[in-house]
Amino acid sequence: MLNEFWATAPTRYKVLVFSAMGLIAVGIILNLVGNTSGNSGLATASLPVIGLGLVLHIAGIVVRGQAIRKGYKR
Structure with missing residues (x-):
């Protein structure tokens, strides 16, 4: 299941994951x-x-959990 x-x-999960990785990398x-x-200000x-x-990463985890739970209910 994890590979699929x-x-x-x-x-929205894919957007959150890539946005989180991008922001963390830029930071x-x-x-x-x-x-x-x-430059201590920077x-x-x-x-x-x-x-x-990191907040977007947590949001991605929540979205993934919801998607998995919906899959179990079907």
Whole structure:
């Protein structure tokens, strides 16, 4: 079932997963650039971007759980 889920996953789940991965990646890159260049403002500003990515990740988990529960009821 786990291998087949992505093929049958709802579009909103796929959007949430890719958005979360993108935001987390951008946040990490901003954090690395800010810390290596000594720009503490940029490093601090990257934390909410990472946090938003994590929130979207949790939302994706919720959407996936709902889709799986609907599959069990059928």
